Amino acid sequence: MGIQEQYRSEAAGLLSSGAVKLVIGFGEGSTVERRRPVFVRTPAETERLVLDGGCVANLSTYLLTEGLLSDGKSVAVFLKPDGIRSINILAAEAQLNPEQVVIFGFDIEEGQVRALEGRKASDFAPVIGVAKAAGLSAELQKEAELLDQISAAERFEYWKDQFSKCIKCYACRQVCPMCYCRRCIVDVNQPQWVNTSSHTLGNFEWNIVRAFHLAGRCVACGGCDRSCPVNIPLRLINHRMAKEVLDAFDYYAGECAEQKPVLATFRQDDPETFIL
Numbered sequence: 001m002g003i004q005e006q007y008r009s010e011a012a013g014l015l016s017s018g019a020v021k022l023v024i025g026f027g028e029g030s031t032v033e034r035r036r037p038v039f040v041r042t043p044a045e046t047e048r049l050v051l052d053g054g055c056v057a058n059l060s061t062y063l064l065t066e067g068l069l070s071d072g073k074s075v076a077v078f079l080k081p082d083g084i085r086s087i088n089i090l091a092a093e094a095q096l097n098p099e100q101v102v103i104f105g106f107d108i109e110e111g112q113v114r115a116l117e118g119r120k121a122s123d124f125a126p127v128i129g130v131a132k133a134a135g136l137s138a139e140l141q142k143e144a145e146l147l148d149q150i151s152a153a154e155r156f157e158y159w160k161d162q163f164s165k166c167i168k169c170y171a172c173r174q175v176c177p178m179c180y181c182r183r184c185i186v187d188v189n190q191p192q193w194v195n196t197s198s199h200t201l202g203n204f205e206w207n208i209v210r211a212f213h214l215a216g217r218c219v220a221c222g223g224c225d226r227s228c229p230v231n232i233p234l235r236l237i238n239h240r241m242a243k244e245v246l247d248a249f250d251y252y253a254g255e256c257a258e259q260k261p262v263l264a265t266f267r268q269d270d271p272e273t274f275i276l
């Protein structure tokens with residue numbers, strides 16, 4: 001039995017026994033490269049579940065739908081390692097109880113899907129350990145290094161150009177499991193901290209504020225980058241922030257549910273190179 005059939009059958013069993021009330025997985029999409037989220041509530045509906053190389057989205061974001069977990073019942077969700085790291089962060093930030101989340105873990109390598117063993121977030125600690133040891137994406141590192149090679153003034157111009165394209169659609173925020181505030185600071189208009197219209201200064205404020213809010217929390221799922229309709233390379237900002245916290249604090253976001261947020265804790269041997 002292939003992994004898709006195995007997970008369909010297990011999902012049907014969990015639903016029929018009442019162990020979970022909902023399965024969040026992938027279904028047919030508009031293209032085979034991108035599968036669409038599906039929400040399955042009955043054993044018969046598990047036939048809609050698809051698992052292949054197009055299942056790239058981080059579905060953990062749907063677990064924060066208002067009220068979904070407030071009745072104490074469990075939900076199953078299909079997640080890659082980035083999504084499992086998100087569960088750990090959300091648990092550490094008291095946004096969900098990881099005991100209510102049953103994980104159908106999988107990974108994609110060269111377009112092929114393989115199952116990951118375990119059903120609770122804590123079961124996947126070895127997988128996340130391997131991901132940390134492998135380091136941040138070499139591909140992204142290469143892309144980011146091109147920006148490191150130019151002067152600060154040129155880099156500023158580069159980001160000014162990129163951010164000038166932003167139309168403040170907030171798709172990057174909506175897709176991100178770490179952007180869970182019910183009311184985002186950029187939607188507050190009294191006082192209006194960040195201008196809502198799309199112009200260079202306001203766009204800078206929005207994108208930089210968001211990058212700082214994601215420092216030490218982004219799991220590099222790529223959701224924001226893929227959802228940006230004007231193709232701003234948000235991955236490069238996220239990568240840079242992840243690199244800074246890894247280099248300075250040996251901190252890899254989402255290692256476990258007990259991990260303290262990097263910007264809310266300190267160690268006596270933390271580097272203080274930024275303090276004059």
Ligand code: SF4
Nearest residue numbers: 176218221222223224
């Ligand atoms: S900032 Fe982007 S890449 Fe990072 S967790 Fe959020 S959606 Fe994923």
Ligand code: SF4
Nearest residue numbers: 166167169170172228
């Ligand atoms: S998805 Fe792109 S265009 Fe939309 S708010 Fe985010 S950065 Fe701006």
